[in-house]
Amino acid sequence: MISLRARLAELALPLLGIKRFFSQLDRMDERLAKMRQAKSPRPAAKWQKRFRIEEDTSRSYPLVTLTPLGGAKPHAPHLLYFHGGGYVMDIAALHWEAIASLCDRLGASASVPIYPLAPEVTVTTTLPAMRALYDELAGELGAENIAVGGDSAGGGMALALVQDLKRDGRPLPGSLVLFSPWLDATASGEGMDAIEPRDKMLAPSGLEACGVRYAGGLPLDDPRLSPLFGDLSGLPPVAVFAGTSDILVSDARRLREKLGSLGEPPAVYREAERMQHVWMLLPIPEGRAALDETAAFLRHVHVKDAL
Template sequence: MSLRRHLLNQCLRWTEKPLLSRGSPQLLRRALEVQARLFFRTPRAVKAVWRELPLGPRALWLSPPQSGARVILYIHGGGFVFGSPLTHRAMLARLALLTDAEVVLPTYARVPEARFPAAARDVHAAWDSLLALGIAPQNIILGGDSAGGALAFDLLAQLCQEGGGLPAGVFGLSPLLDMTFSGSSFRENAGCDVLLPAQRAAEMAGLYLNGKSADDPRASPLFADYTGAPPIWLTVSDSEILRDDSRRLASRLCKAALPVTLQEEHDLPHVWPLFHNHLPEAQRTLEALGQWINALPPAPLGGPDRAGES
């Protein structure tokens, strides 16, 4: 592991974890937006444009110089409270360059202004909007991190149940999949997780769920049915409180004979690919994800496959 990994872990432990432990939603939003502008550099070759989605919320579109047919629909994390397309733009722009895919980062309703299932409705509307724009489901890769991972995998479960088109693949970066927080890593890693404060999870869940049971599959996608799901790629650090969310989902998918890849790393912070400008391990993870996306089977010929300019 790199020296930069050690320095970043120490910095996060002494600055960001205390902020996440006590900060108000408004403070957390402002802080991450400022930090993203200061520390996460977006590749200049990638064009970023805001667009209104026909059936859903506003979204940030990232277009690499050589874009192919594929589109990545990415749901940002932030505990359902903070984060935005702008805070995740740099990481996804790098992924766009690695895959020659356009990336769509939709906004969605956040806590405390909106409660469950408002965010999930916005995410499904973003998917429906891409289809309305003429993009074939098989040309869409769905992804998300942390709470955005919860929304992405909830969408996948809904699509599997609906019986329509499915994305070519789905990936999660340190996804939050179990709102009951029943994994052993939630207790075992409470001290060594350098970013997420385990003691605040119940507050976050209560704000988001708004009375919904935490073991409902719509709230905790770990318990959802993914029959017929496309290939799934997960990555998580062994020092995260959310480690067992990915481990248990991968185990369930394997038992159901569904295609899944779990890439577990050692002693890295929650959603470390965000730090790709500074952390060699983050660069390698994004490269591995890009290779996985590029290896997905191409969509069958025929039918609409791309959106027109708007």
């Protein structure tokens, strides 16, 4: 049985208008233009009591870094986190709460790129920029000390980045965390249409439309957009979280099946009954439990590797 707060969140989600955004394709560009006028949020003031929060604008995008005021704990990973939003929407306050809460649990630092959005900037520019950032962090901290993570589209970006590194024979991060990952830009996974009436946030047609805007003319099954169709062998330890009321559970299930067929199943696979898209970020007991489990996974991987 899900918590009362989760049931209330389920009732409240339609009021946010996210489902309308992904369902009313004729108004998507109009709504994106309006979103661009809003100020990009940053971590709430309360986190300044626990972290040094810095913003570097020397790149083509802002990079926000969170560092515990007393310094990161020994062996705590450095989190490189890519936010979701269909590649077209900015980071949200909920992202910052989850990122800061996860770092607080671990005593860890984090780098959060406010990457350029589609359709203004597409995958052939964005993914190399994120690769350059990873290479910079890996050179400074050691690849094995980095945890790459992301939610929704950010989860797809995280997996695509790891595949890019593997293809070039570069050192991989120590771990990979995927929250409700969007791994197939074609939005054609089996079972999506049956789940869609229960999904309070997403619609397959809207996902595909966002994929087209991010693709910049590439086929939607290109692994840079749809890492589910790329090389999945030899990944670092991976944790996957999904919900049964999220159409993207289809992507998570296919990833689990493909990794299992390679003899490399996810180290953690958590599919929560009746949970909505990115429930791990929501202020509900189930979301807090997911962050607890993520922190335990990261401690196990990174502390073990450091010994």
